[in-house]
Amino acid sequence: MVHSKGKNLLSREVAAKLSRAVCIFDLYSNDPDAYALSDMLKIPLIMADNLNDDLHNKYVLSMRPHYSVISQALYDVAMYFKYDEVAIVYDERKTRLASHFYAKARTEDRFNVQLIPELDLKDPKKTASSLQILQNTYIKNVILICDQKNMADIMNQVLRVGINDQDYKWFSSDVEVAGPNKTYPSILGMVGLSLHLSSEDAARQLEMISSSVGGGGVPLSPVVYAAMNDSLHMLTRVIRSYITVGIWQNIYPSTSTDSCPLKTKPSLVGPKLLEKLQTITHHGLTGRVSFDSNGKRTSKRALDILNIAEDGVEKVGSWKPNPKNNQDPITMKNVNPIMWLGDFAELVKCHNPGKPGKRFTKQRKVFRITAVIEPPFLEWSNGSIETRPVSNSSLQGFCLDILNELSRTVGFDYKILLRKDTTYARKVDGKWTGMLGDLIEKKADLALAPITITSEREQLIDFSKPFWDFSMSLIMQKETEDEVQLFAFVKPFDGLVWLLTIGVVLFVTVMMYAVDLFSPFGHRAEARETGEGAGDEFNLFNSLWFATASMLQQGGDNTPKSPSGRILAAAFWFFILIIISTYTANLAAFFTIKQSKRSINSLQDLVKQDKIKYGVLNSGAMKAFFESSQVSLYRQMFSQMRQQNSFVSSTKEGVAKARAGGYAYLTEQPYLDYYNQKKPCNTMLLENLLTAKSYGFGLQRNSPYVNELSVAILDLRENGFIEKTRAKWWDERSECAGKKDAKPESTTSLGIQNMAGVFIILLGGVAFSFLFVVIEIKCKRIVNMLTKNQGSSRKVSRSQTIKPNEVCRESIDASQIPVRVVVSQGPKQLKPVVLQEQPAPSQEEEPSGWRAWFVRWI
Numbered sequence: 001m002v003h004s005k006g007k008n009l010l011s012r013e014v015a016a017k018l019s020r021a022v023c024i025f026d027l028y029s030n031d032p033d034a035y036a037l038s039d040m041l042k043i044p045l046i047m048a049d050n051l052n053d054d055l056h057n058k059y060v061l062s063m064r065p066h067y068s069v070i071s072q073a074l075y076d077v078a079m080y081f082k083y084d085e086v087a088i089v090y091d092e093r094k095t096r097l098a099s100h101f102y103a104k105a106r107t108e109d110r111f112n113v114q115l116i117p118e119l120d121l122k123d124p125k126k127t128a129s130s131l132q133i134l135q136n137t138y139i140k141n142v143i144l145i146c147d148q149k150n151m152a153d154i155m156n157q158v159l160r161v162g163i164n165d166q167d168y169k170w171f172s173s174d175v176e177v178a179g180p181n182k183t184y185p186s187i188l189g190m191v192g193l194s195l196h197l198s199s200e201d202a203a204r205q206l207e208m209i210s211s212s213v214g215g216g217g218v219p220l221s222p223v224v225y226a227a228m229n230d231s232l233h234m235l236t237r238v239i240r241s242y243i244t245v246g247i248w249q250n251i252y253p254s255t256s257t258d259s260c261p262l263k264t265k266p267s268l269v270g271p272k273l274l275e276k277l278q279t280i281t282h283h284g285l286t287g288r289v290s291f292d293s294n295g296k297r298t299s300k301r302a303l304d305i306l307n308i309a310e311d312g313v314e315k316v317g318s319w320k321p322n323p324k325n326n327q328d329p330i331t332m333k334n335v336n337p338i339m340w341l342g343d344f345a346e347l348v349k350c351h352n353p354g355k356p357g358k359r360f361t362k363q364r365k366v367f368r369i370t371a372v373i374e375p376p377f378l379e380w381s382n383g384s385i386e387t388r389p390v391s392n393s394s395l396q397g398f399c400l401d402i403l404n405e406l407s408r409t410v411g412f413d414y415k416i417l418l419r420k421d422t423t424y425a426r427k428v429d430g431k432w433t434g435m436l437g438d439l440i441e442k443k444a445d446l447a448l449a450p451i452t453i454t455s456e457r458e459q460l461i462d463f464s465k466p467f468w469d470f471s472m473s474l475i476m477q478k479e480t481e482d483e484v485q486l487f488a489f490v491k492p493f494d495g496l497v498w499l500l501t502i503g504v505v506l507f508v509t510v511m512m513y514a515v516d517l518f519s520p521f522g523h524r525a526e527a528r529e530t531g532e533g534a535g536d537e538f539n540l541f542n543s544l545w546f547a548t549a550s551m552l553q554q555g556g557d558n559t560p561k562s563p564s565g566r567i568l569a570a571a572f573w574f575f576i577l578i579i580i581s582t583y584t585a586n587l588a589a590f591f592t593i594k595q596s597k598r599s600i601n602s603l604q605d606l607v608k609q610d611k612i613k614y615g616v617l618n619s620g621a622m623k624a625f626f627e628s629s630q631v632s633l634y635r636q637m638f639s640q641m642r643q644q645n646s647f648v649s650s651t652k653e654g655v656a657k658a659r660a661g662g663y664a665y666l667t668e669q670p671y672l673d674y675y676n677q678k679k680p681c682n683t684m685l686l687e688n689l690l691t692a693k694s695y696g697f698g699l700q701r702n703s704p705y706v707n708e709l710s711v712a713i714l715d716l717r718e719n720g721f722i723e724k725t726r727a728k729w730w731d732e733r734s735e736c737a738g739k740k741d742a743k744p745e746s747t748t749s750l751g752i753q754n755m756a757g758v759f760i761i762l763l764g765g766v767a768f769s770f771l772f773v774v775i776e777i778k779c780k781r782i783v784n785m786l787t788k789n790q791g792s793s794r795k796v797s798r799s800q801t802i803k804p805n806e807v808c809r810e811s812i813d814a815s816q817i818p819v820r821v822v823v824s825q826g827p828k829q830l831k832p833v834v835l836q837e838q839p840a841p842s843q844e845e846e847p848s849g850w851r852a853w854f855v856r857w858i
Helices: 012-018 032-041 067-080 092-106 124-137 148-161 200-213 222-245 269-277 341-348 398-411 434-440 495-518 523-530 540-551 563-592 603-608 621-628 632-644 651-660 669-676 706-718 721-729 752-800 804-811 849-857
Strands: 024-026 045-047 060-062 085-090 112-115 141-145 169-172 191-195 282-284 287-289 303-309 312-319 330-332 365-371 412-418 426-428 431-433 446-452 468-477 613-615 663-668 683-699
Touching: 024 032, 024 222, 032 045, 045 222, 067 092, 067 141, 067 191, 067 312, 067 330, 085 092, 085 124, 092 112, 092 141, 124 148, 148 169, 169 341, 191 222, 200 222, 222 269, 222 282, 222 287, 365 398, 365 434, 398 412, 398 446, 398 706, 398 721, 431 434, 434 446, 434 683, 468 651, 468 669, 495 523, 495 540, 495 563, 540 563, 603 632, 613 632, 621 632, 621 663, 651 663, 651 669, 651 683, 663 669, 663 683, 669 683, 683 706, 706 721
Parallel strands: 024 045, 045 060, 085 112, 085 141, 141 169, 169 191, 365 412, 365 446, 613 663
Antiparallel strands: 191 303, 282 287, 303 312, 312 330, 426 431, 446 683, 468 663, 468 683
16 A cells, blocks of 8 residues: 655655556545546545546546435435525535535525635635625525535634624535534534444544554544545455456566656556446445445445534434435434534634634624604604704604614614605605615615505515514594583483383372272271371372382382281382392493493594595505405495595605595504694594404514514513603604593593583472472462461351350350369379460461561562
8 A cells, every 4th residue: 555645646755656656546536636646547546525527537436425325415405404695615626516405506596595605724715705795695595505614714714704603504515524614613513424433433433543553644534534444344245356356467567667667558457347336335433435436335224414512513404315105304313412613612712713812802883773753653852953964863652762772782783864855655667766666775774663564575575583563543523512411311321211210109109099098907997997197108199109209219208017018019119129220230321321322433443434435555565465465345445535535645645634534544553653642632543453463663684683673672661661652753753632641441520511401400399399398388378368368258157157155154164264274193182283374376367577677578
């Protein structure tokens, strides 16, 4: 065996030793001198790298699968991990494999494939320039195609450029690490393909033997040593077979002269060895080894998927070239999850290859912010006038407060580029304009506005996590309120119930009178039997009073004595209990629960009427929603809006038309909440329409700052900063009474206008009672006058017809004779009781004072 020890294979010293060589083993990658020597001597060249089709040398054999197989494996990996975007980074010696994979990936519509300019490893500046192009694409999924010996140098450059943050996922076509590759932190998290080893311990043993023997050169991975060991065993088998049959002496090359060692006529050993190597099969450390007529390895053995971690290289899965029964070609182990390159970003940020301890300082990013004036999200600050270029201090608003907080927590500066229009996103002649167009054309890094997140926009730009979730609403002029009804307290019952209730009172009055009249146990019967009292406790008038007092839940003067009367009263009282309870409940509900008096309470109501027009913004997510919707209601609404040309150019215009009346404007609820709290306070909202949406900040496609901003926004939502900022710009700036800090309630307190009818009834009762007193007094005087006149006429008639003895009898008044009565009670004698002389009936006194005035007045 001849070892070149790093010397030129075509030098005289090495060539003299190789003149009798029968096979060349290339442990490095595509050594051009090895190709030339193999072609010159016509002997097999067994190489550890992939075979290139552009080298026309039939004596070359490769221990690795053909690049088309590797390309298919990379394609299956991209499909398995569901990559949407892939960047291909390759060195100049792997152009064929990179081109083949690029062409294959382009056949899949789901892939956005970017082929980065090849890496010129001889010039670090050019390598850094190519990696800078990768950084500008913002693609996070990278396929690295290079020799394993160059991986460390390339990844060191990656670390310097700064394209290894936590979102990056690097996958290599050859991740068989060895030598310095094992110690560099820059390759931590690298995932890639490798030949399958049937015995890893044996492969490591070969590596240890090679290290102990020495010989210089680049350290190789255990896989390379295992592959070369398998090829050496194959060659040994072939030579032994030729020795056995006795033809080896005839084909073995003769010794060359020192003057021209490689000028000797080629022997027959090369073709014979090649012929035999292409026909035999060997089962070695790398599996089944065989070659086709073109020198390609025909093994169908699976490839391993390796992951480089802190504690070493771990097998995380495998790839099968030809799976059966629609099986997935990728099989992943579920023991430990893959640790990608980005997962070690924080760990390796202090490492600078070759200069330990030096920390890379990331330059503070200056964001170019595209924005539009849209109060209260962004507006001119107090005292500021509209000027351009815009200074950050001349603006204020909800979004700007959030941006300032993000700038502090994430760590960036910004410059606001204020647009002259208020367009968020509009497609004109196939080209997007507005803030969305600024991001697509990379004129800005971030759009400072409440941009609604939609699937269409997600395909054009990236969004941060939502900072506000909302629904669609409708704003329109308040409808005229109903006039105050003074007698609204009669509303709980309709007219028929009131009439029946009054009828029941009158009916019970008559029944109570009849029961007391005919019952032998009533008040009348008792008066007849005892001769005491008049027995009129339940005449018609008193019965009416009893029924009325009971109905008003007041006690009457008397209660029935007879069982029949009590049964009637109990039934009546039960009737009153139910009536009063029902009335009280309905009265409370009628006065305290807010009844919706709006004629429009849904989109269906809006479509059915024709008095109020409705519209949306002429550009934006709302118009796109109605235009593309398949729901019949929304299609009808869009057709009506287009027919009436009721679109508006801005939210401010839509709100102004709604305030003027006869127009309803549909848009996001946060906008309408703001304008609904502004003067003249003549608008109302119809909330929670359509589906829920979210606001997010827009960024360039594949922006490296999406994740940082999203995490910061989630933190602001969790600690209450965004809600506090919302209250600052909405609730605290309300100009409408009753809307600031308003809480959604279903009840309201009663005002005097609601209860005025009760007071009117009371005053009416007082006035009617006073009038009835006057009538009673008048009637009483008339009755007294009639009674007095009748008494005088009876006295005159009796004086004319009286007899003499009757005169004497009448002249003696027994009541005027003093009588002494002695009452005896046993041995005790009580004091005499003297009946005093009764005073003579006096004449009716004339009223005096105010009573005289009142009597004269009536």
